[in-house]
Amino acid sequence: MTKHTSDESTAKIVRDYPKIGLFLNGEWVYDRDPYTYVINPSNESKLAPVPKATDADLQRALSAAERGFRVWRDTPPQQRVAIIQKAVKLARERIDAIATVLSLENGKPFEHARAEIDRSMNFYEWEMGQALRAYGTIVPGASQMQKFVIKQPIGPVFAVTPWNVPMSSAARKTSAALAAGCSVILKPAEETPGTACELVRCFGEAGLPPGVLNLVLGDPAHISSTLIASPVTRMVTFTGSVHIGKHLSQLAASVMKPVLMELGGHAPVLVGASVNATEVGRISALAKTRAAGQICASPSRFIVHQNSYSEFVASFAKTLNELRVGDGLQPGVEMGPVANVRRLSAAQSLVDDAKNRGANVAAGGHRLGDRGYFFAPTLLTDVPLDADVMTIEPFSPVAACVPAVDLDHAISIANSLSVGLAAYAFTNSLDEAEQLGRRLECGVLSINHFDTPDADTPFGGVKETGIGREGGPSSLDAYLVTKTILQSTVTV
Structure with a gap:
């Protein structure tokens, strides 16, 4: 830090x-x-x-x-x-x-x-x-x-x-x-x-x-x-x-x-079996920690094909551990604090709940320092689907990662919530891309990147979003x- x-x-x-x-x-x-x-x-x-x-x-x-x-x-x-x-x-x-x-x-x-x-x-x-x-x-x-x-x-x-x-x-x-x-x-x-x-x-x-x-x-x-x-x-x-x-x-x-x-949203990220999992893990970590994860379209639920899971997790955790966290007005800082003390306690609560339910902490999981609202960029793995972090929008630099056996399994997890703003997917299959565009319940879908709509394209969600x-x-x-x-x- x-x-x-x-x-x-x-x-x-x-x-x-x-x-x-x-x-x-x-x-x-x-x-x-x-x-x-x-x-x-x-x-x-x-x-x-x-x-x-x-x-x-x-x-x-x-x-x-x-x-x-x-x-x-x-x-x-x-x-x-x-x-x-x-x-x-x-x-x-x-x-x-x-x-x-x-x-x-x-x-x-x-x-x-x-x-x-x-x-x-x-x-x-x-x-x-x-x-x-x-x-x-x-x-x-x-x-x-x-x-x-x-x-x-x-x-x-x-x-x-x-x-x-x-x-x-x-x-x-x-x-x-x-x-x-x-x-x-x-x-x-x-x-x-x-x-x-x-x-x-x-x-x-x-x-x-x-x-x-x-x-x-x-x-x-x-x-x-x-x-x-x-x-x-x-x-x-x-x-x-x-x-x-x-x-x-x-x-x-x-x-x-x-x-x-x-x-609000709780954006899923679906990662397929055919992608470069190391690179996708790296850019996923950077996208997750932009604005300390406090964006309604922030990627937060990472649903990764079981064949890519270990490589993705290792890359994600490595990137988080190397991230420079500090005062946003200091040169070279890549992530600042969460915005208020409420988000600090909310982030810790999500981590503690996930750990109590059997999730692993691959990176972070705790407050940084004792002055300022800094929370370590965090990756939780093998998270049970009923954990709070999988059902409550984190609005913090806390990411949850779960394996999926196939595309149908991943989509069912992604669509399981009552909100649907942004979603992201990484695949090199045109057939999978077509299915994702048609079946994911969201207002915005970004495939193979983490950009969100500019002024010239509509932004909004479905369901309770x-x-x-x-x-x-x-x-x-x-x-x-x-x-x-x-x-x-x-x-x-």
Whole structure:
């Protein structure tokens, strides 16, 4: 494990961490009582207080979003695009500073944080193009009747984003909503608000009209119940756990509001008998530990053909043992801490449960050091299928590996859960690839690699993993309503 930053260098970096505020109707609000504090997961120091929005603040956000929507929906798409372009340009110019903020509050290595920001800007660039392609249709009709179908923005959107990808998730939601002509009230995670504040700051400085993009922080349950119940809010979009997603969906359903939900996964990785198991084991270990395994599409259940199993496990464990773990702002670090103390205890609980049920620990399995939320990259082998780590999304650098006798056996294990977001498979058989594409219950399948969808392809899951898709050719659909206009040409 690499050394942490020195106290002197850490103090300098903390001075660069932004002051956290609410953004209401184009103005920053800082003078509120703290709800909590942002904690640096690498050393457990306090970075900044997080202001707690009052009921008056929430009503101000709603009023601002309502007024902002009336302005933004009537702004021609070309003008919307011009403003979004300015914000993207500012974010790209500030990428190193924003990446430092992201690494400080989330823990991921600086280069990974930088890559997240760069990829997030691609979402805006894709949606800017989509804003110019929100076409309507003319339907042939009888004489004296004209039929039009048009797309209009749905209205103010309440967007809730998680701590694990604080830029990527915020960009996914705001890029589509703003491109479609909606206003947004954004509620980022209170554990990682700095990145979202920096994103919102770019839009404010780019000339986005007041009220079009607002940011609130504080008591998540109170904020959600208040904003969802308001008649101003017309749509709810959330990325996070299945449990919270269901709760927010129920709140929205009680007032008949549409939702876009991207919820948890537990991605299986199916490894066939014909592959280079040593190489697949190596890249699997690197993919598993990206963002310390705290990504909804993170590979987590490794289901390996029995003929490849021993070689795969040996390579995976070797790679984990050689991984450099430490403060994400230190050069050469490949994996940072988990984001909070809850994930630290959850990871240890999964390991202990698996061991108690007979699994073996091939690498890791314990906390690293006594300061910071560092957990050793871990590989559990020969894991019973009823172990918690096989049924509960780990959201940590803990991987579970089990052997499979054939493809049918592997697919049955992969499909055994109630979630289905990402899945991965490695095979050199075209027949197996075809079967995997058809039979695996997931929203995204990557074959012979660990990449996930870019802005131009849909991302989302099946079963309890959520409702709807983000990205791809239909990325604006959730933020638009279809209106049919039947116009008689008869004079009355």
